Amino acid sequence: xxxxxxxxxxxxxxxxxxxxxxxxxxxxxxxxxxxxxxxxxxxxxxxxxxxxxxxxxxxxxxxxxxxxxxxxxxxxxxxxxxxxxxxxxxxxxxxxxxxxxxxxxxxxxxxxxxxxxxxxxxxxxxxxxxxxxxxxxxxxxxxxxxxxxxxxxxxxxxxxxxxxxxxxxxxxxxxxxxxxxxxxxxxxxxxxxxxxxxxxxxxxxxxxxxxxxxxxxxxxxxxxxxxxxxxxxxxxxxxxxxxxxxxxxxxxxxxx
Amino acid sequence: xxxxxxxxxxxxxxxxxxxxxxxxxxxxxxxxxxxxxxxxxxxxxxxxxxxxxxxxxxxxxxxxxxxxxxxxxxxxxxxxxxxxxxxxxxxxxxxxxxxxxxxxxxxxxxxxxxxxxxxxxxxxxxxxxxxxxxxxxxxxxxxxxxxxxxxxxxxxxxxxxxxxxxxxxxxxxxxxxxxxxxxxxxxxxxxxxxxxxxxxxxxxxxxxxxxxxxxxxxxxxxxxxxxxxxxxxxxxxxxxxxxxxxxxxxxxxxxxxxxxxxxxxxxxxxxxxxxxxxxxxxxxxxxxxxxxxxxxxxxxxxxxxxxxxxxxxxxxxxxxxxxxxxxxxxxxxxxxxxxxxxxxxxxxxxxxxxxxxxxxxxxxxxxxxxxxxxxxxxxxxxxxxxxxxxxxxxxxxxxxxxxxxxxxxxxxxxxxxxxxxxxxxxxxxxxxxxx
Ligand code: SF4
Ligand code: SF4
Numbered sequence: 050x051x052x053x054x055x056x057x058x059x060x061x062x063x064x065x066x067x068x069x070x071x072x073x074x075x076x077x078x079x080x081x082x083x084x085x086x087x088x089x090x091x092x093x094x095x096x097x098x099x100x101x102x103x104x105x106x107x108x109x110x111x112x113x114x115x116x117x118x119x120x121x122x123x124x125x126x127x128x129x130x131x132x133x134x135x136x137x138x139x140x141x142x143x144x145x146x147x148x149x150x151x152x153x154x155x156x157x158x159x160x161x162x163x164x165x166x167x168x169x170x171x172x173x174x175x176x177x178x179x180x181x182x183x184x185x186x187x188x189x190x191x192x193x194x195x196x197x198x199x200x201x202x203x204x205x206x207x208x209x210x211x212x213x214x215x216x217x218x219x220x221x222x223x224x225x226x227x228x229x230x231x232x233x234x235x236x237x238x239x240x241x242x243x244x245x246x247x248x249x250x251x252x253x254x255x256x257x258x259x260x261x262x263x264x265x266x267x268x269x270x271x272x273x274x275x276x277x278x279x280x281x282x283x284x285x286x287x288x289x290x291x292x293x294x295x296x297x298x299x300x301x302x303x304x305x
Numbered sequence: 306x307x308x309x310x311x312x313x314x315x316x317x318x319x320x321x322x323x324x325x326x327x328x329x330x331x332x333x334x335x336x337x338x339x340x341x342x343x344x345x346x347x348x349x350x351x352x353x354x355x356x357x358x359x360x361x362x363x364x365x366x367x368x369x370x371x372x373x374x375x376x377x378x379x380x381x382x383x384x385x386x387x388x389x390x391x392x393x394x395x396x397x398x399x400x401x402x403x404x405x406x407x408x409x410x411x412x413x414x415x416x417x418x419x420x421x422x423x424x425x426x427x428x429x430x431x432x433x434x435x436x437x438x439x440x441x442x443x444x445x446x447x448x449x450x451x452x453x454x455x456x457x458x459x460x461x462x463x464x465x466x467x468x469x470x471x472x473x474x475x476x477x478x479x480x481x482x483x484x485x486x487x488x489x490x491x492x493x494x495x496x497x498x499x500x501x502x503x504x505x506x507x508x509x510x511x512x513x514x515x516x517x518x519x520x521x522x523x524x525x526x527x528x529x530x531x532x533x534x535x536x537x538x539x540x541x542x543x544x545x546x547x548x549x550x551x552x553x554x555x556x557x558x559x560x561x562x563x564x565x566x567x568x569x570x571x572x573x574x575x576x577x578x579x580x581x582x583x584x585x586x587x588x589x590x591x592x593x594x595x596x597x598x599x600x601x602x603x604x605x606x607x608x609x610x611x612x613x614x615x616x617x618x619x620x621x622x623x624x625x626x627x628x629x630x631x632x633x634x635x636x637x638x639x640x641x642x643x644x645x646x647x648x649x650x651x652x653x654x655x656x657x658x659x660x661x662x663x664x665x666x667x668x669x670x671x672x673x674x675x676x677x678x679x680x681x682x683x684x685x686x687x688x689x690x691x692x693x694x695x696x697x698x699x700x701x702x703x704x705x706x707x708x709x710x711x712x713x714x715x716x717x718x719x720x721x722x723x724x725x726x727x728x729x730x731x732x733x734x735x736x737x738x739x740x
Contacts, residue, residue: 237679
C-alpha cells in the first residue's frame with residue numbers, strides 16, 4: 050500500500066525514504082506505470098516509504114529553466130516547508146530533473162536532503178541483496194540505454210543504471226553517443242512544454258533514429274520525459290511496435 | 306644599429322600590445338563580480354590538468370595531438386624568446402648557449418623537432434578548415450572575419466616556423482665556417498635541411514640569410530603580440546585564468562536570486578517584508594553589464610573551435626541556436642561597448658552607458674528558446690566555457706524583466722503557479738495510487 054507522509058504521521062513507525070513522484074509520475078499515464086512499478090519494487094524489498102501526495106508540488110525545474118525564477122521559488126519554498134515539516138532526510142525520485150533540483154538547487158533555499166535517483170536506489174537495493182534480479186524476460190536481449198542529461202552529464206551517474214542492465218543479463222548495445230556524449234532527447238530546459246523552435250528536424254527523432262541504429266529492440270531509460278520523447282520519435286518512424294521504451298524499474302519488476 | 310632598430314620596434318610593440326590587452330581587461334571588468342570562493346589548491350590543480358595539461362582536449366584525440374604539437378612548440382619557444390630579446394638588445398648571438406651548455410642543445414633541439422611537428426599540424430589544420438571544410442568550421446557564425454582570423458593565425462604560424470628553419474639552417478652552416486662567432490649547437494632538423502637549402506653559399510650571404518630568418522621570426526612574434534587581443538587566439542593566455550575561475554557551483558545548479566527568495570518568503574509569511582526601493586529591479590541579463598565578469602572572460606577565452614556547437618542537439622537538428630555564436634556575440638558586444646565607452650565624452654561618462662542596443666540585438670529570442678539545457682556544450686568545451694549559463698540568464702531577463710516568453714510557456718507558468726503542476730490538471734495529485 051502506498052501511504053502519504055501525513056498518513057504515516059499518525060503511526061509509530063516512520064518511513065525510511067520519501068518517494069518523490071513528480072508531475073509526470075502523478076499525472077502522465079505512461080509515467081504512472083513507472084511510478085507503480087517502482088512502488089511495487091519498494092514493497093517487495095520491504096522498504097517503508099511514503100509519498101507527499103497532495104502536498105507535493107512540481108519541484109519548479111521547468112519554470113526555472115524557462116527563466117521564471119519567481120514561480121520556481123514559489124514552488125521550491127513551499128516544497129521545502131513541507132519537507133522540513135516532516136523532517137524528511139532521504140528522498141528518492143524517478144525523474145532526473147526532480148532529482149537534480151532537489152539535490153543541487155534546494156540546498157541554497159534551505160532544503161538539505163540526501164537525494165537519490167531511483168536507478169541509484171535500485172542499484173543499492175540490488176547490491177545489498179534487498180532485491181534479487183534475475184535474467185528472465187531480458188536475458189540475452191539486445192538493449193540500448195539512453196543517458197538522460199540530468200542524471201548523466203549533469204550529475205555524473207552513468208554506472209548505476211548500467212549495473213542494473215547487467216543484472217538483468219541483457220546484451221547492452223551502446224548508442225553512438227552515450228555517457229558524457231549522450232544526445233539529449235529534446236525535452237529538457239522546459240522544451241517538453243512547447244514546440245521545437247524552427248529547424249530541420251525534431252531532436253527526439255534524431256535520438257530515436259540513433260537508438261534504432263544500435264539494433265536494440267528495447268530502449269532502457271531513466272526519465273519520464275525521455276520516455277515520452279523517445280516513444281514519440283519511434284511513432285514518427287512507425288516503429289513503436291518493434292522497439293519498446295521502458296523505464297528501468299519496469300524492467301526490474303518483471304524479473305524480480 | 307640593429308640593436309637600436311630592435312629596441313625601437315619592440316618598444317612600440319609592447320606599447321600597442323599593452324594597450325590592447327588592457328582594453329580587453331577593461332571590457333571584462335564591465336561585468337558583475339562573481340563567486341570565486343573555493344579552495345585555491347583545487348583551482349590550481351584544474352589549471353594544471355585542464356589548461357596546462359589540455360586534459361579535455363583529448364576527448365578528441367587526433368585533433369588534440371596536432372594541437373599539442375603547436376602548443377608545446379609555443380611553450381618551448383618562450384625560452385628562445387628570452388634569448389631573442391637579449392640578443393636583439395645587446396647584439397649578441399645565441400647568448401644563452403654560452404651559459405646553458407648541453408641543456409641549451411636539448412631545448413633548441415626540442416624546439417626544432419616541435420616546430421616541424423607544429424608545421425605539419427598547422428598545414429593539417431588549414432586543410433581541415435579550407436579543404437575538408439569540417440562542418441564545425443563552416444557554420445554560418447564563422448563566415449567572414451572569424452574564418453579569416455583562424456587562417457591568419459595559421460599562416461602566421463607557418464611563417465614563424467619558416468623563420469626558425471631559415472635562421473637555424475644558415476646558422477648550422479656558419480657554425481662550421483666561423484666557429485668563433487657561431488657557437489656549436491646541435492640542430493636535429495637544420496643539420497639536414499641547412500645544407501640542402503643553403504649549402505655552398507658564401508659566408509656573407511649566409512649571414513644575411515641568418516639575419517633575415519631571425520628577423521622574420523621576431524617580427525611574426527611581434528605581430529602576434531599585437532594581433533592576439535583582437536583575435537580568437539587569445540585563448541593561449543586566457544585559458545589559464547578561465548579555468549582557474551571556474552564556477553564552484555555544480556553544473557546542475559542555477560545561480561540563486563536572493564532578492565526573489567526574500568520576496569517570495571515574505572509573500573508566504575516566511576520572512577520580513579523586503580525593503581521598498583524606487584529602483585525597478587532588473588533580473589537576468591540583457592547586456593554585458595548584467596552578465597558576470599566570468600561570462601565575459603569566457604567570451605574572450607573562446608577559441609571558436611565549435612566543439613560545443615557540434616554536440617548541441619538544437620544546432621544538430623537545424624535550429625538557429627549555436628552555443629559558439631552565443632560566446633562570439635557576447636565578446637563582440639563587450640568589445641563594442643568597451644570601445645564606445647572609451648571614446649565617449651566626459652558628460653556621457655557620468656551617465657550610465659546606453660547606446661540603445663543590447664545583447665538581444667545580437668542574439669535572437671529564437672536562439673535562446675531552442676536550448677534544452679542539456680549541458681552538452683558545457684561538457685564539450687576544452688577550456689570550461691559555459692554558454693548555457695548565459696542563455697539561461699537571457700531567458701530570465703525575458704521572463705522576469707520584460708514579461709515575455711515563448712507562447713506555450715505562459716500556460717505552463719500559470720498551472721505551476723495555481724496548481725503546482727506543469728499541466729492544468731483536473732484531479733488530485735495522488736489519484737494515480739487508486740487507478
Ligand atoms: S545546453 Fe543548450 S546550447 Fe548547450 S548544447 Fe544543450 S541545447 Fe545546445
Ligand atoms: S565555447 Fe568552448 S567549445 Fe565552444 S567554440 Fe568556444 S572554446 Fe570551443
